[in-house]
Amino acid sequence: MREALEQLLLPAECLVCRALFSFPTSRRVVCDICRHRWRPVQPPWCRRCGQPEPHFGPCRLCADWPAALQAARSAVWLDASARAAVHALKYGGLPRIAEDLAEAMVRLEVPGREAACLVPIPLGRARERHRGYNQSERLARALGRRWGRPVVPLLIRTRETKTQTALTPAARLANVAGAFQLRIGDCGLRIHGEHVESAIRNPKSAIVLVDDVFTTGATLAEAARALERAGADTVLAVTFGRAVVPDFT
Numbered sequence: 001m002r003e004a005l006e007q008l009l010l011p012a013e014c015l016v017c018r019a020l021f022s023f024p025t026s027r028r029v030v031c032d033i034c035r036h037r038w039r040p041v042q043p044p045w046c047r048r049c050g051q052p053e054p055h056f057g058p059c060r061l062c063a064d065w066p067a068a069l070q071a072a073r074s075a076v077w078l079d080a081s082a083r084a085a086v087h088a089l090k091y092g093g094l095p096r097i098a099e100d101l102a103e104a105m106v107r108l109e110v111p112g113r114e115a116a117c118l119v120p121i122p123l124g125r126a127r128e129r130h131r132g133y134n135q136s137e138r139l140a141r142a143l144g145r146r147w148g149r150p151v152v153p154l155l156i157r158t159r160e161t162k163t164q165t166a167l168t169p170a171a172r173l174a175n176v177a178g179a180f181q182l183r184i185g186d187c188g189l190r191i192h193g194e195h196v197e198s199a200i201r202n203p204k205s206a207i208v209l210v211d212d213v214f215t216t217g218a219t220l221a222e223a224a225r226a227l228e229r230a231g232a233d234t235v236l237a238v239t240f241g242r243a244v245v246p247d248f249t
Helices: 002-008 032-037 080-091 095-105 126-133 135-147 169-178 216-229
Strands: 069-075 119-120 155-157 181-182 207-212 235-242
Touching: 002 169, 032 080, 069 216, 080 095, 080 126, 080 207, 080 235, 095 126, 095 135, 095 235, 135 207, 155 216, 169 216, 181 216, 207 216, 216 235
Parallel strands: 069 235, 119 207, 207 235
Antiparallel strands: 155 181
């Protein structure tokens, strides 16, 4: 019912370039021309965090990540067109755009995804109540349908945090420190019929964190720490967009 209502409220024009949609593409909120402008993130990159490789020495972006967080990949660079799509998802009241973003993420190569569950980065209660939905969960469910993998909200946010947009890398780390924890054991969550406690410790199953944008990786790393404390051995991460990271040199 909710998705049917959202369909009725979809705009008749591309939210990026304002071109009118033809009837066959009326379910889209981003036109093909704008989608083709999204620049894929491509190698060479750090094999762990997916960031373009540094000119000298090891990658410093993921040096302090928890051991369980083994790989992170993003679909496109956060240029103007991709940024407009993300803003529409987060602030424009258009959760249906998650389908367009997930379509761009389908070909992301993450090891072990065929046996993984997708875990969205949770919002704080106040922010989710104000927005009406969690954009990361919408993105995870759209991607899960395409990958044929379950979506399980394993994490909760323990406190409200500031938006990360204008924060420095150090401030981002401090902002999300200790902000996530595993849902309590009696929450009834199951993965392939198993309780969360046993599934999270299954060495054959990876957990794939899903978020909209990767900037410094602070949020994903902190979420992975919470999963690692709960016993997870293999955590991966995927996002739609990747922002240009400030110079760490």
